[in-house]
Every structure is written in structure tokens, then in C-alpha cells.
Amino acid sequence: xxxxxxxxxxxxxxxxxxxxxxxxxxxxxxxxxxxxxxxxxxxxxxxxxxxxxxxxxxxxxxxxxxxxxxxxxxxxxxxxxxxxxxxxxxxxxxxxxxxxxxxxxxxxxxxxxxxxxxxxxxxxxxxxxxxxxxxxxxxxxxxxxxxxxxxxxxxxxxxxxxxxxxxxxxxxxxxxxxxxxxxxxxxxxxxxxxxxxxxxxxxxxxxxxxxxxxxxxxxxxxxxxxxxxxxxxxxxxxxxxxxxxxxxxxxxxxxxxxxxxxxxxx
Numbered sequence: 001x002x003x004x005x006x007x008x009x010x011x012x013x014x015x016x017x018x019x020x021x022x023x024x025x026x027x028x029x030x031x032x033x034x035x036x037x038x039x040x041x042x043x044x045x046x047x048x049x050x051x052x053x054x055x056x057x058x059x060x061x062x063x064x065x066x067x068x069x070x071x072x073x074x075x076x077x078x079x080x081x082x083x084x085x086x087x088x089x090x091x092x093x094x095x096x097x098x099x100x101x102x103x104x105x106x107x108x109x110x111x112x113x114x115x116x117x118x119x120x121x122x123x124x125x126x127x128x129x130x131x132x133x134x135x136x137x138x139x140x141x142x143x144x145x146x147x148x149x150x151x152x153x154x155x156x157x158x159x160x161x162x163x164x165x166x167x168x169x170x171x172x173x174x175x176x177x178x179x180x181x182x183x184x185x186x187x188x189x190x191x192x193x194x195x196x197x198x199x200x201x202x203x204x205x206x207x208x209x210x211x212x213x214x215x216x217x218x219x220x221x222x223x224x225x226x227x228x229x230x231x232x233x234x235x236x237x238x239x240x241x242x243x244x245x246x247x248x249x250x251x252x253x254x255x256x257x258x259x260x261x262x263x264x265x266x
Contacts, residue, residue, distance in 0.1 A: 145210045
């Protein structure tokens, strides 16, 4: 969001005021900022206008207009800046990283999506029949996630060219199957803890890993090495009620599977 030809950060609100008041880039660069890291705040630019006695009747021609990084015609048609009553928030560090990585993934990999519906009536019946045994006798809560992960692991064994990474012109076939599992956090962000060597675990072991990683992720207790090394990823869009989704690949994986909501159908 930086002004063109400037390394200095200007908020959308400040840019909007500058554009409306015909403040040139050279003038904006000279304003002393009192915000975080010397950033120009709304109060700073309004004080500048007051000092110059040009708050609303400034009509001098624009010598170096501030560029928004979009077509000028679009800028005039669509006011992208916030209004006075709008709340302006800075992204937190995690959200910035997620945004950067997702955009970079789109540039790195060609994304082709395929939607398939599966009849899992038998899976639902089996889960209902055995979930009490898992809870009482094995001490682990049984959800659909470990069941789906076990199916993905079996599929990756049958189709090992999906358990790869690509580096330049090299294709690296992974011996291990490390399953990334997207978990939604309370603040709206996502984290992807990894079940290492998922092909070496049975359903009980997978269920324990899923529950442990998901719980600790939501409590911000995941270690750095527990969110790296995935060879394939699963994300559960069904937890939000969606029947399908088009997820973005988590690099350096070459695929990701979105599990939708389970619905009763005739």
C-alpha cells in the first residue's frame, strides 16, 4: 500500500485525504509523522492542512498526484479509501504471512480444481457404531478427520506422484507421507500443523494426532517444527457448512484436498 516511488507507508485514510486535498507526493513526504515508526496519521495531515490554510479551498493544480497503483479512471469511479465512520485496522503478522504465501502459491503453481461427491453412508454408520468404543475404551474422540486422512494416505500410496515437490525443473518424490491439516484459529487465522509419517499410524494413532495438534494449535502451543515438512494437505471447509471449496495449495505441496460438509441425500 505504499505510495508510488516512496518507501514510506501511508494508510488508506491518509492517501484519501491527500488525494481529495490535492496534496502532492513531495508535500506528503515532508509531513512529520507522529504515528508508529514515524507514520503520518490523520491528525498529522489535518494539522498540515490547517497550517497551510488550505483545508477545503485548496485549488492548486496537482504537480505529482499520488498513485494508488490502479487505473486512474477506476480510482475516480470507485472510492477505495475509508470513510470517516469506517474502522481502519492493520493486519497482524500472521495474516500478512498467510496473504503473502497464498498469493505466491498462485504464482508458483497452476491451480486446477476438481469436485467429486462421494457416498460415505457406510463411513457414517461405522463412525456412529464405534465412536463410543474409541471414547470409553481407547480414550480418544473419533471424528471424521482421521478417517479421511487415512483414506488420503492410502490414495497417496497408490498415486505417489501426488506426494512430491517441485524445485525448478526437478521433481522430488517423497518417501514419507506427512499430512498437513488446516486448523481455523479463534482470531480467524489458519495454521497447518503436520502429522509426520502419517502412513505409519493406524486410525487410533491418527485420531490421537489430529485431536492433539488441533487442540494445541487453538491454544497457540504448536512448535515451529510441527508446522513444516508436509507433503500433502487436507482442509475441512465442511466445518463452516460449505459443501465444496477451492483451496490454495500449500507450497511446496503439489495438491490439497478440501473436505466438504456431509449431507443426507435421497
